[in-house]
Amino acid sequence: MTQRRQFGGLLASGASLAVFASTSRQTFADTRLRYIWWGNPDRDKRTLAAVDLYQQMDPGIAIDPETYAWADYWPKLAT
Numbered sequence: 001m002t003q004r005r006q007f008g009g010l011l012a013s014g015a016s017l018a019v020f021a022s023t024s025r026q027t028f029a030d031t032r033l034r035y036i037w038w039g040n041p042d043r044d045k046r047t048l049a050a051v052d053l054y055q056q057m058d059p060g061i062a063i064d065p066e067t068y069a070w071a072d073y074w075p076k077l078a079t
Contacts, residue, residue, distance in 0.1 A: 032063075033062070039067065
């Protein structure tokens with residue numbers, strides 16, 4: 001059940017990212033986003049699939065995905 005909620009949160013954040021990107025598209029011609037998360041290989045696979053799907057829908061936005069292990073994510077987030 002927790003994994004479903006986490007995946008739902010991931011989809012919700014992706015949807016809000018899509019809304020933000022569509023509203024600011026006129027201002028920024030070429031947009032590059034950096035998307036960072038932590039998790040296991042299964043989560044990496046699902047997240048990268050969602051990123052690929054989003055980029056197919058809006059090719060004007062480039063997303064640089066970065067994945068980290070649990071211990072490496074928090075120091076990176078703090079900086």
